Structures are given as C-alpha cells and as structure tokens.
Amino acid sequence: MPAQDVQEIRQLVARRKRWDKVFAILGLLSMMVGVMTLLALIIDMGIDGGGRLSWDFFTSYPSRHAERAGILSAWVGTALVMLVTAAAAIPLGVMAGIYLEEYAPRNWLTNLMEINVTNLAAVPSIVYGLLALGLFVYQLDFGQSILSAGLTLALMILAVVIVVTREAIRGIPAAIREGSYALGATKWQTVKDHLLPYSMGRILTGIIIGMASAIGETAPLITMGALTFIAFLPPAPVESGFPYLSFDWLFAPFTVMPIQMFNWVSRPQAAFLENAAAAGFVLLGMTLAMNALAIWLRFRFRKRGNW
Amino acid sequence: MDETLNKLYFRSLVDSEREEAPTPEAHDLRKLKAEAKGLSFYYGEVAALKAVNLPVAEHQVTALIGPSGCGKSTFLRAVNRMHDLYPGSRYEGGIRFYPDDIDLLDKDVDPIEVRMRIGMVFQKPNPFPKSVFDNVAYGLRVRGERNRRLLVEKVEQALRDAALWAEVKDRLDDMALNLSGGQQQRLCIARALATEPELLLFDEPTSALDPIATASIEDLIQGLKARVTILIVTHNMQQAARVSDYTAFMYLGELVEFAPTKTLFTNPSDRRTENYLTGRFG
Structure with a gap:
C-alpha cells in the first residue's frame, strides 16, 4: 500500500x-x-x-428536649418492621417466582399475571399505605402495628422479589435443568436441588436491594397511621415464663427511622434539625450496610456457579 | 478430494471388505431393547420426524447419523420424553420398550419413570455445579437412596465404569466444574451409569471435545455395551463407523436407511445415504 x-x-x-x-x-x-x-x-x-452521634443517641427515647432525644424506639421499630417484611416477602415472592417460571403453563392467563406482577412494582407506595389502612388495620384488625407495617412493606417489595427470583432461575442454563430431569428427577427435586441453590446468590441480592429501598419508606406507614412519637419499646419477644416466646410485639405501636426524622425536621428548633441529620446519617448507614451485604453475597455465590 | 477419486476410494473399500460384510438378510437383531414404530414428531405444525421405524438391539450400539437438522437429536430426545419439558410438542406413533413391552410415549406412562430407566449424555458436558461425588450420586439420591455406604460404593463403581476413577479418586469433593472437558463428559457418563439404566442415549457426546478426549469416550462406549444398550447420535460418520453395530441414516426427518454399520458404510442401498457418505451433501 x-x-x-x-x-x-x-x-x-x-x-x-x-x-x-x-x-x-x-x-x-x-x-x-x-x-x-x-x-x-x-x-x-x-x-x-x-x-449528636453517641451511645446515648441510640439508647434514648425521643424527648421534648432535643439534646436528650434519641432514636431507640425508631431503630428498634425499623429493625422489627424489616424482620416482618422479610419473613413475609421472601417466602411469598420466591415461591410465586418459582411457580411462574417453572410450573405455570404458558397461556393468556399467566401472561396476564406476569403483566400484573410487573405493574405491581410501579404502584406508588402511598397507595400501598391506603390498602394497608383498609385491609390490615381495619379489615383484619391488626391495628396500627408492626405487623401491619411489615406486611405493607412486604407487599411493596413483593413484585421485586418475584421478578428477581424469575430472572435468577431463568439465568440457569437449560442444560442443567435437562441434566436433572434426564436422571429422573421430578420438578420439585429439580427446583430444590438445582434451580434454587444455584440462583440463591442472585435472589438474595435482589431481596436485600428491595429491602434497602423499603427501609426508607415513610409515606405508606404514615398513611396507615404509624405514630411519630413513641417513648417505649414493643414487648420483648422472649419472656422468662412458659412458652418463652411472645408475639405481642407484632401488635405493638411503633415508629421507624424515617418517620422519626420527619418528626424532627418539622420542629422549629434548630437543635432538632441536628437530631434529624444524625438519624439520617444512621439510616443511610443502614442502607449502605445492606447494599454491602448484597455485594458480598453476590461475590460469594458467584465463585460457585460459573458454567 | 475429487469426487470421482472419492468414489473410487470408496469402491475399493467396499470390494476389500465385501467378504465379511453381512448381507441384509443375515444380520439378526437378536433381542430388541426398543423399537420406534411410525414415530412422527411435531414442534407446533412443523413435522420434525416423519413416520420413523427404528429397532434398537439389546447390548448393541446403534448410531444415528445424518446432516444437521435431519431429526436425529429430536428422535433421541423423544426416547426419554425430553420434549415433554417444553410446550407445543406432539408425538404420533410410538416407541415400544422391552422386555415389558410398554409404549414409552403412551400418555399413561410417566415421563419420570421413562427417564429413570433410560439415561442420557448430552452434547455439551453438563455437570451440576456440585462436587464430583454429589454429581454421580444425584441419580441415586433422586431415587431416595440415603445410605451413605451404598452411595460411596455405587459412586466408585460408576466412576470406574466411566474410566474416571483413577483421575478423580482423590478429589471427589472438588467442584465438578474444575475438571477438564473430557473428564466432565466422562463424569456425566458416570452420573448416568450410577443408576444402572437399561438404555443409554448419547447426543453427540464428543462434539465439544478434543480428539484425545473423543477417543477415550469412544473406547468407553465400546466397553459399555456389554452392560447397557446404547443409542448414539453423531454427525461424525467416522465415529459411527468406529463405535456402532447398527447405523441409521436420517434425512429431513425421515429414516432413510437402517443396516448393520458395515453394510451401511460399504454398501448403502439408498442413493441419499451414498451421497451423504461420500460427502456430496451435509
């Protein structure tokens, strides 16, 4: 050239x-x-x-005096609500996802369900609050309790859990599925021995990211009537007498971190703004910690399933 | 190779071996393990198999050859009802299975029962992302076997049968995915053998392997036929010639010709078979 x-x-x-x-x-x-x-x-x-960040801040109840106020009831409330959310959303979402992906026949009805599930994720959170007020608080008479709040947030992240479960299962090569069926495994054996274990990392990651978004939700909880000022803790889940376990805490009134923050922000005194910032810092830390956990899980499981 | 030359070469091969080549009448199929009768298969409206009749002799290796898309893998996957996993497929005709003479495709025959009696080895090695031991033991565990000692025993036997024991006996707890491609495929064979199937299906088992691994798999197939009946799909004609006793040539969903391997390769009776064997298409 x-x-x-x-x-x-x-x-x-x-x-x-x-x-x-x-x-x-x-x-x-x-x-x-x-x-x-x-x-x-x-x-x-x-x-x-x-x-404001000190040991006392974590172990004190809210107070009229800004310098004495703390987030004890808020962080305990958030932790318990998240516990209920996880306990409800994980089994429901994972089972629904497995059903839709592996068991459901492909027809117009399942297509309709699929579209519904996808749309579920786009419903504004305050609408879930209204639903919770009508269904959990009044219809089922759970009251304005931790249980109602946990279930509300669970419904909110259900769609996310279903979608990540389906995607994680779909990511498993057909060759693995066929290998299992070819050995005479049933559908359930294939799900429990292969599909679920191999997609666990991705499912957990999705769930945690869903929970991290739910932890900061305020609107649906205020709608369903969470209190903004709580100066006591819910009853302890463990007691000294028989039967040792108590579920009374599920029906206790509560507050959560973002609501506590909201409460402080709306006060005129500057000292409370300081408290709000400190609580926000803690909330952000919680969210980041959950995301870090998700990253760690994904990394751990990825080392295993690499086909 | 020049076409005429190819043909000359082929003819000379025929002449030299005509003595031993059994005549079509002479080959006896002994006992049959399975027999497809008028098997047609449809993906939606498309007919992938058209009225296929194929006997599978017990303790023999039967090979299915033909160009891509001829339906040979489709046939194989009908035998263990793999198509049932996907919607939109339909069978016609049947596959008799002996000695109990059931129709494998019958609506009343559970595909899981079929797959418990008929093993399969796939084109690409597909070990589970579990340990070597757990891979081989899986078929037994599916059947509810929990006795650890028995599992250990059967896993060892299956690995020996698959000529893999010497290489993995010290790393039974290693991840199966750390094995080489050829080892993975032998692991898949051991996995299928562990449950002592009556019929073993091989779907182009060496097409993802290098020549050395291929040779070891072919040796293995030869050695296995005393224990299990084998049906193998391959697009490698030489492989069919090397490992099989009977060969069927399929083309466009039809079974064109079935004969003892030697006869089919040296003296094909159908023009299409001859064209394929001499490399004129496919």
Missing part, C-alpha cells in the same frame, strides 16, 4: 478516536454527578448531625 494511503488511514483513525475521548469524558462527568451527590449527602449530614 502506498505511504499516502497509510497516512490517510492514520488520520481517519485519529479523527474517530477523538469521539471515544469525548464520550469517555461525558460518561465520567455523568457518573460523578451520582457519586458526588451521595458523598455530599453523607458529608453534609455528618457535619450537621455528627455531633
């Missing part, structure tokens, strides 16, 4: 590669918007509320 042409090719390549650089810079800037926002949030709340 004459040198002239080689020169031309080089110029052409250089011109096209300029666009690579332009895009790389744009992409970097876009990413920084997200990362910087998160960092700014953490730093800002750290500066505003950092001074």
